[in-house]
Amino acid sequence: MSTRTAVHVSLRDEAILTSPRWNKGSAFTAEERKAFGLTGRLPFRVNTLDEQCERAYDQLQSRESPLRKNSFLQSLKDQNRVLYYSLISRHLEELTPIIYTPTEAEAIANYSHLFRRSEGLYLTFSNLSSMEEDFIEHTRGCNIELVVCTDAEQILGIGDQGVGGIGIATAKAAIYTLLAGVNPSKTLSVTLDVGTDNEKLLSDPLYVGWPHKRIRGEGYDRFIDNFVQLIRKHYPHSLLHFEDFGVSNAKRLLDLYSEKHAVFNDDVQGTGAVTLATVMSAVGVTKSSLADQRIVVFGAGTAGLGITRQLRDGMVALDNVSVSDANKRFYLLDRYGLIKASLGLDKIRDGLQEFVRPDDEWEGVKTNAKGEIELLEVVRMVKPTVLIGCSTLAGAFTEQVVKEMAKGTERPIILPLSNPTRLHECTPEDANNWTNGKALLATGSPFPPCKMPNGKEYVVAECNNALIYPGLGFGAIVSKARSLTDAMIIAGARRLASLAPALKDPDDALLPDFGSSPDVNFEVAVAVVEQAIEDGVAGVDWGGKEEVRDKIREKQWKPVYEPYVYDVDGEQ
Ligand SMILES: NC(=O)C1=CN([C@@H]2O[C@H](COP(=O)(O)OP(=O)(O)OC[C@H]3O[C@@H](n4cnc5c(N)ncnc54)[C@H](O)[C@@H]3O)[C@@H](O)[C@H]2O)C=CC1
Ligand SMILES: CC(=O)C(=O)O
Numbered sequence: 001m002s003t004r005t006a007v008h009v010s011l012r013d014e015a016i017l018t019s020p021r022w023n024k025g026s027a028f029t030a031e032e033r034k035a036f037g038l039t040g041r042l043p044f045r046v047n048t049l050d051e052q053c054e055r056a057y058d059q060l061q062s063r064e065s066p067l068r069k070n071s072f073l074q075s076l077k078d079q080n081r082v083l084y085y086s087l088i089s090r091h092l093e094e095l096t097p098i099i100y101t102p103t104e105a106e107a108i109a110n111y112s113h114l115f116r117r118s119e120g121l122y123l124t125f126s127n128l129s130s131m132e133e134d135f136i137e138h139t140r141g142c143n144i145e146l147v148v149c150t151d152a153e154q155i156l157g158i159g160d161q162g163v164g165g166i167g168i169a170t171a172k173a174a175i176y177t178l179l180a181g182v183n184p185s186k187t188l189s190v191t192l193d194v195g196t197d198n199e200k201l202l203s204d205p206l207y208v209g210w211p212h213k214r215i216r217g218e219g220y221d222r223f224i225d226n227f228v229q230l231i232r233k234h235y236p237h238s239l240l241h242f243e244d245f246g247v248s249n250a251k252r253l254l255d256l257y258s259e260k261h262a263v264f265n266d267d268v269q270g271t272g273a274v275t276l277a278t279v280m281s282a283v284g285v286t287k288s289s290l291a292d293q294r295i296v297v298f299g300a301g302t303a304g305l306g307i308t309r310q311l312r313d314g315m316v317a318l319d320n321v322s323v324s325d326a327n328k329r330f331y332l333l334d335r336y337g338l339i340k341a342s343l344g345l346d347k348i349r350d351g352l353q354e355f356v357r358p359d360d361e362w363e364g365v366k367t368n369a370k371g372e373i374e375l376l377e378v379v380r381m382v383k384p385t386v387l388i389g390c391s392t393l394a395g396a397f398t399e400q401v402v403k404e405m406a407k408g409t410e411r412p413i414i415l416p417l418s419n420p421t422r423l424h425e426c427t428p429e430d431a432n433n434w435t436n437g438k439a440l441l442a443t444g445s446p447f448p449p450c451k452m453p454n455g456k457e458y459v460v461a462e463c464n465n466a467l468i469y470p471g472l473g474f475g476a477i478v479s480k481a482r483s484l485t486d487a488m489i490i491a492g493a494r495r496l497a498s499l500a501p502a503l504k505d506p507d508d509a510l511l512p513d514f515g516s517s518p519d520v521n522f523e524v525a526v527a528v529v530e531q532a533i534e535d536g537v538a539g540v541d542w543g544g545k546e547e548v549r550d551k552i553r554e555k556q557w558k559p560v561y562e563p564y565v566y567d568v569d570g571e572q
């Protein structure tokens with residue numbers, strides 16, 4: 001007999017079997033079958049969750065392509081939530097790339113053709129007048145703690161995906177549950193459908209989103225503001241996570257709302273934090289400090305700027321250098337080559353000004369026909385110790401660039417972070433070969449280990465924000481923090497860096513593997529809560545460090561079946 005307290009549930013019969021939240025399928029016990037009118041609706045045998053996972057895993061294996069596995073898992077999620085999370089938790093390293101990058105990018109790009117049933121909340125620009133009603137209808141009876149939203153303008157590295165963006169919101173929310181233990185019933189995934197500029201989608205007769213050019217300017221701002229005000233009104237203590245907004249909106253919206261609500265932009269802050277941890281781990285191997293690095297960032301968009309600012313803030317906080325000295329350690333490039341003063345205001349986006357290089361520093365340096373200074377020249381001149389790619393330009397880190405970098409530094413730190421896999425600036429294997437195994441590497445999507453010249457394998461760390469954002473967000477949620485402060489983010493990054501295998505063995509990976517990401521995110525959440533309490537922004541008053549750990553553990557949702565009793569006034 002189970003000693004767990006039974007949950008009171010009011011759904012019966014077909015309604016409970018078709019509710020992904022409550023359905024247990026063949027695992028309903030004999031008593032539950034009787035109480036919920038299921039005896040004749042299920043085959044005789046009562047399965048355990050272990051048996052169900054074994055069967056589901058076999059079924060999954062019969063699908064060959066990653067995309068088919070992705071849609072199988074999506075169906076499973078629609079049928080039985082506990083089974084979905086339990087199955088993935090048991091095969092985390094194998095199945096995360098199926099439900100997240102890289103496969104989810106393919107699922108999103110084909111969203112309208114794969115569409116079977118709704119997931120999350122679709123708020124459409126043309127239905128602005130019913131936004132609140134739609135919102136209330138969808139969230140009735142829920143106690144939402146986390147909202148993940150996207151406007152889908154820059155999904156991973158594949159650009160504008162219109163309504164298909166719901167796929168990244170739900171994938172990011174699922175990762176919160178898998179890696180941090182956020183209760184899936186308390187999360188809301190939202191796509192803000194403001195149209196799309198993706199011509200392929202607009203001309204597709206099967207496109208299920210709003211077939212309209214993307215709304216920009218005042219209309220867009222009003223729509224987003226309506227949405228944010230709804231969240232503030234109905235769920236004032238929730239965390240609002242922005243994902244894959246375009247470069248002209250991501251940082252702007254974060255700044256606009258950060259004083260008013262607990263907001264988090266994953267591409268800016270999550271990517272910044274995981275990259276800070278990676279570089280901290282790498283400088284541990286090279287026995288130098290953050291502030292000693294010369295850092296080239298290729299692709300100065302949302303992620304590029306988020307990474308740059310976070311590394312800069314890390315230098316200031318941890319190495320005690322001034323902001324202006326720290327700014328000088330960075331060299332940013334975008335479509336127009338090196339970002340230098342003479343590029344002019346139209347080519348230098350807001351937020352980049354602090355990192356613009358003076359022209360006189362580059363006198364005499366070779367330019368291309370358009371007068372731009374390209375990556376190879378920058379590498380020649382700067383002799384960077386760190387090279388980061390977030391440009392979506394596959395192959396940008398050529399053999400020549402990487403070899404040039406290796407001439408100027410003993411252990412080049414190279415992070416091709418663009419997703420999905422096919423968009424990486426170089427493969428780790430190439431970077432490893434071109435540097436005779438000297439490069440310290442991490443990538444945005446998973447890659448197999450590289451063979452070192454001495455025959456050993458080098459495990460390539462996955463520098464993906466998923467290694468840290470679930471812990472950052474969960475820490476903010478459980479501490480009831482009014483905001484996710486810079487200090488909380490740095491605390492999370494430091495905790496992640498402290499868990500790097502390379503700390504113990506310099507030939508090992510720069511970050512822990514995804515198999516251990518639940519433990520890693522737990523530690524990140526602990527660091528975030530401790531910092532929130534120290535900074536006085538937490539809404540809880542937990543005493544010692546052990547209490548923080550116990551409370552976080554208590555609040556984690558786990559994919560296990562709770563016993564149910566039928567109750568006409570129970571949950572639904
Ligand atoms: N590993 C991770 O955790 C993360 C990886 N990313 C990846 O980073 C990439 C960029 O994402 P966002 O910053 O959100 O996009 P974004 O569109 O804001 O930034 C991309 C930047 O690269 C620039 N760019 C494009 N072509 C270029 C070229 N030929 N040369 C130089 N610069 C060029 C663009 O002008 C833009 O400024 C994507 O592939 C995304 O998947 C983003 C967030 C997290
Ligand atoms: C990982 C992620 O957030 C991105 O590639 O956009």
Ligand SMILES: [Mg+2]
Binds near residue numbers: 244
């Ligand atoms: Mg993203």
